[in-house]
Amino acid sequence: MAFFQPEIFVQILISATLVGLIYGVIAAGLSLIFGLMEIVNFAHGEILMWAMYATFWLFTLLSVDPLLSIPVNIVALGIFGVLVYRGVIRRALRGPMLAQMVITFGLATLLRGLAQKLFSPDFRIVPHPFVEGRVELFGVALGLPQVVAGFGALITFLLLWAFITKTETGLCLQATAQDKQAAALMGIDTERMYALGWAIGLACLGVAGALMANYYYVFPMVGLLFGNISYIAVALGGFGSIPGALVAGIILSLVEHVAGWFVPPLKYAAVYMIYIVIVVLRPQGLFGRS
């Protein structure tokens, strides 16, 4: 390109990485759930949308800053995760794979319809959050909320990773994901692990939703885009792989932003094509168990 400017390129790479970290956390929750019980939660994007609305309403009605809504979101979405698992998913697990896929599709449609009915299709934004404006980092200007969101996502991811690999409960989760029967024989309550997986998976969305509502529009269809990206990130990283989800999230975000710089309208087409190419070459995804 004739007007290729290195500083803009660096700027794009850094902001893309920050967004990619958020994609990574969203996808990590999805991947955790899939790893446990081989279910793709197609309502993931819609639940994220509800988390964003939760943050928005906490701010609008109770003047709670988006960043302070994070703990509230974690608890609320965690409880919601257990309810979804106990009320819906557990029954669907007995059915064929298609029923499991379709039930989360139905849930997504329901959640989107409810949001549209209750909150109207308007685009909303948190007017003046505590964190706003921009900062200079490494010589490039970045929106402060984006930086906070990126680092928040990174911290969330590290905490999640530490929980899964270092604590006993986390190891039980992993054991259940690897071999349900063996885990049950070792005295692990797999039923509780499933519920816990849903709680953690959706709590990730609670964090991501709060961090994003800090600077992004909130509207009923917002889940479609982020949902799609997260399904693709999980498939790209390898179903069930949590580091894979983070790496894939960052890769997808880089592709999206770099392509968006050269050919803005085709940026998502580029994301989908990269996914197709990689997954055709390596069907189990980057970090997947074959």
Next chain:
Amino acid sequence: MAEVSATPQRRSSAGRWIVYAILGVFVLVYPFMRFQVGPLQVDFTFPYARHLLILIFLYALTAQAWNILAGYCGQVSFGHVAYFGIGAYTSSMLLMNFHLTPWIGMLAGGLAAIALGLIVGLPTFRLTGHYFAIATLAIAETVQTIFMNWNAAGEAKGLWLPVMKDSLLNFQWKSKLPYYYVALALLCLVYLATYGMERSKLGFYFRAIRDDAVATSSLGVDILKYKLVALSMSAFFSALAGSFYAQYVLFIDPFSVLHLQHSVLVVLLATFGGVGTYWGPIVGTAILVPVSEFVRIRFGGTGGAEDLIVYGGLIVLMTLVEPAGIVGIYRQHIRPQLFARKEMVDVHAMAGEATEE
């Protein structure tokens, strides 16, 4: 292989054919029905009553097209709207640029959809289960993005089809009546094709691939070939529906004919009725579409999404109660009751039939 007679033996009872005949006569005379039952005035001649049935035929057509690939052959696609959209765009663009009659355009759309299906299928049929489903989703989104930015296809503004004189050749009428019969004919076409497929070797291959791809392959069946056949059939009929939609509404854009929501809807309709069953798609559509239309009209306002709530809620409920859908409920609970005396022996066979995925 050909003379295997493992077709689920259906009772060719007279009762069954009487039901079919009544239904057939009903749909044929429906748009002319107008009578009084006590205080109740029944009138199906006004445009909305016809429109409702046209919607049902159109959605049942797409749902059955999806069912051929997903239900019979087990390849769950979440991107079927791509084929619907290709059909709509092909016939519309041929009409607008070359004044080609939409009938030929419809056929061309079907062939274009098959071509897209082959391009998509060759690489993605190596993937299975969720990987395949997500790949189809990604491809559909890519197709939407392409049409959104394609100048000749009207970009995001869409295409307004020229209004022409009423004629069969133009595929345009002021009355809804001709559309009604065209939609009905298209629906019959897909049902005939499915009937033929279900009873031929093709149907056995499809179901075998769905039930156990590895075993089928080890018996010497070329899995990739038959998956591509299933996808081609499925894409072709989806595209016919797309062309019909374009001619019926006379306006298409990437949001109306290529939106992900449409793919989801088709999946929900077929699953509600009973995925992988012959009557499932039409039963699901005939129940869900009127219910959602009723709710939308009765409780709807501007920007509300009552129909989404109904679709979502009912499908979650159905999957919890009976994953095999309405047809599954019929087979497991209603049919054994109806035929309890005559067919005690058949119950096990039917249970097996209904629990197959």
